[in-house]
Amino acid sequence: MSTVEAGVRINGARLLDRIAQLGKIGEIGGGGVCRLALTEEDKLGRDQVVAWMRELRMQVMIDRIGNIVGTLPGKNPSLAPVMTGSHIDTVRTGGRYDGNLGVLAGLEVVAALRDAGVELDRSLQVAAFTNEEGARFAPDMMGSLVYQGDLALDVALDTVGIDGTTVRENLERIGYAGTAPCGNNELHAYIELHIEQGPVLEHEGVDIGAVTGVQGICWTEFELQGVSNHAGTTPMALRHDAAAVFSDIAVFVRELTRRYGGGQLGTVGHCKLFPNLVNVIPSKAVFTVDLRNVDKASLDAAERELLAYAQEAAAKEGVQVSHRSLARFDPVDFDPALVDLVERSARAHGRTVMRMPSGAGHDAQIIARLCPAAMIFVPSVKGLSHNPAEFTKDEDLVAGASILLDTLVTLANGAS
Amino acid sequence: MSTVEAGVRINGARLLDRIAQLGKIGEIGGGGVCRLALTEEDKLGRDQVVAWMRELRMQVMIDRIGNIVGTLPGKNPSLAPVMTGSHIDTVRTGGRYDGNLGVLAGLEVVAALRDAGVELDRSLQVAAFTNEEGARFAPDMMGSLVYQGDLALDVALDTVGIDGTTVRENLERIGYAGTAPCGNNELHAYIELHIEQGPVLEHEGVDIGAVTGVQGICWTEFELQGVSNHAGTTPMALRHDAAAVFSDIAVFVRELTRRYGGGQLGTVGHCKLFPNLVNVIPSKAVFTVDLRNVDKASLDAAERELLAYAQEAAAKEGVQVSHRSLARFDPVDFDPALVDLVERSARAHGRTVMRMPSGAGHDAQIIARLCPAAMIFVPSVKGLSHNPAEFTKDEDLVAGASILLDTLVTLANGAS
Numbered sequence: 001m002s003t004v005e006a007g008v009r010i011n012g013a014r015l016l017d018r019i020a021q022l023g024k025i026g027e028i029g030g031g032g033v034c035r036l037a038l039t040e041e042d043k044l045g046r047d048q049v050v051a052w053m054r055e056l057r058m059q060v061m062i063d064r065i066g067n068i069v070g071t072l073p074g075k076n077p078s079l080a081p082v083m084t085g086s087h088i089d090t091v092r093t094g095g096r097y098d099g100n101l102g103v104l105a106g107l108e109v110v111a112a113l114r115d116a117g118v119e120l121d122r123s124l125q126v127a128a129f130t131n132e133e134g135a136r137f138a139p140d141m142m143g144s145l146v147y148q149g150d151l152a153l154d155v156a157l158d159t160v161g162i163d164g165t166t167v168r169e170n171l172e173r174i175g176y177a178g179t180a181p182c183g184n185n186e187l188h189a190y191i192e193l194h195i196e197q198g199p200v201l202e203h204e205g206v207d208i209g210a211v212t213g214v215q216g217i218c219w220t221e222f223e224l225q226g227v228s229n230h231a232g233t234t235p236m237a238l239r240h241d242a243a244a245v246f247s248d249i250a251v252f253v254r255e256l257t258r259r260y261g262g263g264q265l266g267t268v269g270h271c272k273l274f275p276n277l278v279n280v281i282p283s284k285a286v287f288t289v290d291l292r293n294v295d296k297a298s299l300d301a302a303e304r305e306l307l308a309y310a311q312e313a314a315a316k317e318g319v320q321v322s323h324r325s326l327a328r329f330d331p332v333d334f335d336p337a338l339v340d341l342v343e344r345s346a347r348a349h350g351r352t353v354m355r356m357p358s359g360a361g362h363d364a365q366i367i368a369r370l371c372p373a374a375m376i377f378v379p380s381v382k383g384l385s386h387n388p389a390e391f392t393k394d395e396d397l398v399a400g401a402s403i404l405l406d407t408l409v410t411l412a413n414g415a416s
Numbered sequence: 417m418s419t420v421e422a423g424v425r426i427n428g429a430r431l432l433d434r435i436a437q438l439g440k441i442g443e444i445g446g447g448g449v450c451r452l453a454l455t456e457e458d459k460l461g462r463d464q465v466v467a468w469m470r471e472l473r474m475q476v477m478i479d480r481i482g483n484i485v486g487t488l489p490g491k492n493p494s495l496a497p498v499m500t501g502s503h504i505d506t507v508r509t510g511g512r513y514d515g516n517l518g519v520l521a522g523l524e525v526v527a528a529l530r531d532a533g534v535e536l537d538r539s540l541q542v543a544a545f546t547n548e549e550g551a552r553f554a555p556d557m558m559g560s561l562v563y564q565g566d567l568a569l570d571v572a573l574d575t576v577g578i579d580g581t582t583v584r585e586n587l588e589r590i591g592y593a594g595t596a597p598c599g600n601n602e603l604h605a606y607i608e609l610h611i612e613q614g615p616v617l618e619h620e621g622v623d624i625g626a627v628t629g630v631q632g633i634c635w636t637e638f639e640l641q642g643v644s645n646h647a648g649t650t651p652m653a654l655r656h657d658a659a660a661v662f663s664d665i666a667v668f669v670r671e672l673t674r675r676y677g678g679g680q681l682g683t684v685g686h687c688k689l690f691p692n693l694v695n696v697i698p699s700k701a702v703f704t705v706d707l708r709n710v711d712k713a714s715l716d717a718a719e720r721e722l723l724a725y726a727q728e729a730a731a732k733e734g735v736q737v738s739h740r741s742l743a744r745f746d747p748v749d750f751d752p753a754l755v756d757l758v759e760r761s762a763r764a765h766g767r768t769v770m771r772m773p774s775g776a777g778h779d780a781q782i783i784a785r786l787c788p789a790a791m792i793f794v795p796s797v798k799g800l801s802h803n804p805a806e807f808t809k810d811e812d813l814v815a816g817a818s819i820l821l822d823t824l825v826t827l828a829n830g831a832s
Contacts, residue, residue, distance in 0.1 A: 198649025215648060219694055229799055231683035231706045232631060233614025233775030236673050238799075243684050247666030254660055257652050267647035268659050269694045271687060278635055278685045278704040278742060288694040290647045326694060359649030383645055383654070 003409050008116040010405055012398035015108040019397070022048060022088065022104065023096030032388025033096050037089035037131035037142075038066070038161075038170035045088045046176060049103060049128055056110050058126070062178025064153055065146040066130040066171045069180075072110045074123040074412060080188040080371075082120075082412045084109065084404060085127030086363060087143070091135040095390025097195045097397075101378075103128045105193045105401040109408055120412035122188055129363045130176075137161040144363035148370050149183035187371040189338060189411045192364040193404045194375055195392050199383030200356055207351040207399060209377030210342040214358045214365040215265070215292040216299045216331035222249070222310055226319040228275060228283030239281055240318045243273050246285040248313045249306075253289055256302055264302060265292040265359070294331050294357040331357075332365040335372035338407070342376050345406040351399055360385075376403055424532040426821055428814035431524040435813070438464060438504065438520065439512030448804025449512050453505035453547035453558075454482070454583065459590035461504045465519060465544055472526050474542070478594025481562040481572055482546040482587045485596075488526045490539040490828060496604040496787075498536075498828045500525065500820060501543030502779060503559070507551040511806025513611045513813075517794075519544045521609045521817040525824055536828035538604055545779045546592075553577040560779035564786050565599035603787040605754060605827045608780040609820045610791055611808050615799030616772055623767040623815060625793030626758040630774045630781040631681070631708040632715045632747035638665070638726055641736040644691060644699030655697055656734045659689050662701040664729045665722075669705055672718055680718060681708040681775070710747050710773040747773075748781040751788035754823070758792050761822040767815055776801075792819055 003009070025048060026034045026041030035041040046068060053060050053070035061069045071081065086102025106126035113120065129147065134140025137159045145151035157168035171177040201209055226242035253266040267290040274284040289306060293299035307323065314321035339355065346353035356377065358365075364375045378400040381391040441464060442450045442457030451457040462484060469476050469486035477485045487497065502518025522542035529536065545563065550556025553575045561567035573584035587593040617625055642658035669682040683706040690700035705722060709715035723739065730737035755771065762769035772793065774781075780791045794816040797807040 196649065197646055198651075199645070199654050200649070200651060203651075203654060217648070221694075229615070230613055230776060230801060231681065231685055232633070232708050232777075233612065233616070233801070234681075234799060235614075235616060235619075235678070236670075236681060238615050238619060241683070243666065243687065244670055247663035247684065248670075250659065250663030251667050254652075254664075262651070265647065265650075265652060267657070267695070267697055268663065269647055269689070269696050269698060270692050271659065271689050272692075273685070273687050276686050276688075278637075279683070279706050280685050281683055282685060290695050292648050360646060361648075383650060385646060385649070 003406050006116060006118050008112050008118050008405065008409065010108055010112050010398055010401045012394065014111060015104060015398060015401055016394055018052065018104045018107065019096060019100060022100050026090070028093065028388060030388035031096065033090045033094050034092055035088065035090045036092060036136045037133065038136065038167065038174055040174070042089055043174035043176070046128070049088060052107050056107065056114055058110060061180045062176055063147065063180035063182050064178055065143050065156055065182055066176040066178060067143045067147050068128040070126045072113065072124040074120045076121050077123065079122045080186045081123035081125045082188050082408055083125040083127055083190045083367070084192060084408055085129065086192055086194060087129045087132030089131055089133050091133050091386045093388055094386055095388060097390055097392050098197065098385055099132055101195060101397060102193045105404050108401050109405045112405055120409060122412040124408060124412055132363055137167055141361060141363055141366050144366035146182045147185060148366050150369065153182050185370065187367070189371055190364060190367040190373040191338065191404060191407050191411070192362060192375045193400045194362060194377060195385060196377040196380045197360050197385035198380060201377065201379035202381060202383065204354060206354045207396065208346040208353040208403060209356045210339050210346065210353055211334060211358050211375035211377055212339055212355050213294055213331060213333040214361060215294050216296055217327055217329045218291040218299055218303045219326035220289050220306065220323050221326050222287055222289065222321060222323045224285040224314060224319050224321050226283050226317065229281045231279040231281055234281060241281045242285040242319055243282040245313050245317045245319045246271060246287055249310050252309045253306065256305060260298055260302060263294050264298060288326065292359065296331050299331065332368055334368060334374040338372050338374035341407050341410060342374055342403065345403045348406065349399060349402055376400055422532060422534050424528050424534050424821065424825065426524055426528050426814055426817045428810065430527060431520060431814060431817055432810055434468065434520045434523065435512060435516060438516050444509065444804060446804035447512065449506045449510050450508055451504065451506045452508060452552040453549065454552065454586035454590055456590070458505055459592070462544065462592060465504060468523050472523065472530055474526060477596045478592055479563065479596035479598050480569055480594055481559050481598055482592040482594060483559045483563050484544040486542045488529065488540040490536045492537050493539065495538045496602045497539035497541045498604050498824055499541040499543055499606045500608060500824055501545065502608050502610060503545045503548030505547055505549050507549050507802045509804055510802055511804060513806055513808050514613065514801055515548060517611060517813060518609045521820050524817050525821045528821055536825060538828040540824060540828055548779055553583055557777060557779055557782050560782035562598045563601060564782050566785065569598050601786065603783070605787055606780060606783040606789040607754065607820060607823050607827070608778060608791045609816045610778060610793060611801060611806070612793040612796045613776050613801035614796060617793060617795035618797060618799065620770060622770045623812065624762040624769040624819060625772045626755050626762065626769055627750060627774050627791035627793055628755055628771050629710055629747060629749040630777060631710050632712055633743055633745045634707040634715055634719045635742035636705050636722065636739050637742050638703055638705070638737060638739045640701040640730060642699050642733065645697045647695040647697055650697060657697050658701040658735055659698040661729050661733050661735045662687060662703055665726050668725045669722065672721060676714055676718060679710050680714060704742065708775065712747050715747065748784055750784060750790040754788050754790035757823050757826060758790055758819065761819045764822065765815060765818055792816055
């Protein structure tokens with residue numbers, strides 16, 4: 001029985017209205033939102049989500065890291081629940097869709113089921129995970145990590161944020177230091193709807209992304225120590241120019257991405273030269289390289305090549321090089337059966353669909369350690385995200401929610 | 417008659433003592449000096465130089481831009497004088513040799529002539545030019561430019577410095593707004609002794625540089641405008657990465673110096689990326705390129721190649737590029753006969769000598785527009801200058817002064 005046959009349909013206007021309402025909490029100019037994790041704005045956003053859950057007669061549970069989990073009870077309480085969700089915290093100059101769409105589409109799925117009076121075999125849970133962005137407290141995806149169990153609760157609670165306060169005191173202050181235990185959660189499956197945050201779907205003219213996994217990430221910071229000297233009096237052969245080595249390595253990063261092909265990304269996003277004057281040979285360069293690949297072996301090889309090339313380029317110029325890892329995540333593969341399910345559901349809704357990896361991190365990649373998981377992407381106009389100008393068309397938002405509804409119902413009513 | 421035959425000899429101890437005394441005025445840590453032009457410290461330094469000139473029974477003249485010119489009258493007042501000199505202003509964290517050596521060696525030449533009771537045919541002048549460094553008021557070499565005539569006096573006097581005050585009010589405040597006219601000065605020849613401010617003499621193991629000219633300088637600032645995007649979600653082919661174009665151009669600058677050979681210098685000293693975050697593709701890069709060459713045609717060609725390559729590299733990435741010239745000076749050739757004279761004199765003193773261009777700017781390149789000019793370089797240990805650690809060995813300082821004495825006497829007693 002399809003959801004349409006059962007008369008279960010997403011109410012697009014209601015979904016869009018909730019997105020707009022939540023977008024007003026912490027609103028900033030240009031359509032943007034600032035709801036940094038565990039701030040007063042985050043509390044108000046949470047209160048709104050909890051109020052909507054209660055309106056939908058969901059059981060609301062707050063766990064000890066502040067994750068909000070609303071449950072629509074299923075017919076068979078002994079079966080592990082199916083979960084959807086995302087987060088409602090934002091970066092400092094964020095948009096209204098990132099994270100929020102996943103939570104509010106989950107609520108809309110519940111509302112659609114309530115409207116149709118349809119009960120599922122398994123319970124359906126909608127989660128709003130704490131501090132996915134990591135913009136105030138590191139690491140990002142904190143709530144899902146504690147929920148899943150790989151980050152110890154006390155470590156997370158003791159985390160000091162950019163303003164010098166801890167997760168613990170902020171959770172207590174805003175009234176979201178819950179009592180439900182973290183870790184040891186049993187789930188049947190997890191599906192997350194999210195905006196793409198990149199330009200691929202728009203560029204390809206495709207409606208829906210069936211997300212196959214999340215890229216691995218390797219962030220390295222390099223420091224080059226050369227010798228500062230007069231740009232007019234120092235012959236080229238006697239230089240130890242940190243900027244020359246930096247640009248050599250940056251060009252290598254580009255060359256490496258060409259050689260490794262489509263899946264390999266490489267970005268030099270940050271660079272600082274010292275003393276940074278027009279007529280002084282730079283004594284020091286500090287810069288970062290962000291490498292990403294869906295394939296772990298390729299990512300590891302790219303990192304090895306980068307480190308070897310940096311040594312070689314620095315040695316050639318008589319410059320010292322050191323590096324440290326800023327972040328390192330292995331690629332995550334989503335569950336093939338769930339990816340198939342997303343793809344089939346998109347087609348059933350008459351939507352074009354493509355398989356694609358996620359370039360950004362998401363709670364789904366953490367929950368994938370706990371149960372079969374996958375994600376649904378809808379297009380981001382111009383690929384913009386973490387930006388007040390972040391935008392996804394209404395039609396795409398509603399289509400994404402409809403596909404989420406379909407997949408969740410299938411999973412919650414499935415035999416296995 | 418050589419100076420030695422005439423019994424005229426530099427008193428090394430007296431020269432070193434004057435360098436040490438002047439170095440105490442505006443002294444900063446590590447052996448450095450801060451005597452920015454027309455500050456209280458500069459006034460005290462000037463007062464000391466004027467006092468020494470008066471002790472040597474020189475005629476002291478202050479001109480309207482504050483240049484101090486001391487004259488040791490010659491036997492034939494109708495002949496144009498021979499001049500030496502330099503400057504005593506320093507950068508904010510300068511050394512005790514840059515500029516000061518040239519002025520104090522000039523005074524030591526006069527003292528040596530007084531000691532020996534030797535009179536020259538031509539008058540000998542020692543100049544301390546105002547604001548050579550340009551560290552407080554632009555342009556640098558201001559005093560010599562006004563003295564020579566290419567910079568109008570009123571323009572120079574109205575120049576506003578980094579602290580918002582004018583050259584005029586500072587000259588008046590420190591009592592060095594003189595009355596002697598600028599421009600229309602007639603000179604027979606000009607020789608300036610200076611530290612190299614680079615590593616070449618030390619690296620080559622040579623005692624003295626016979627300076628053949630001053631390199632041309634071309635400073636260009638580029639601004640690249642790309643598109644900021646997520647480093648994880650934006651495929652390489654859809655990027656407009658300002659940092660990638662920047663590093664491409666920086667590598668080209670190095671390649672260009674290799675292709676043009678020894679005389680061509682190229683430095684990327686300054687770069688700023690925006691927003692300068694590890695996981696954001698840079699939307700903007702602002703950077704400088706400093707090109708120098710002793711050959712004007714080569715410098716012009718290098719600049720043309722650089723601008724063309726920047727356009728090409730930016731277009732390939734879909735990035736906008738703009739540029740502006742920050743400085744442009746043609747190369748200056750010193751007088752071949754005077755360069756020969758310096759070389760011969762160095763050899764006569766048993767010193768090794770090499771011909772070399774100056775990488776930095778000096779008052780001599782301005783006075784070269786007025787009369788035959790040349791410079792004598794002594795080695796800078798480790799090539800350091802504009803740095804409290806700036807250092808030249810006593811032996812080299814004294815040897816430089818002895819060669820200066822020789823060349824000045826030859827020029828002041830020459831037939832022409």
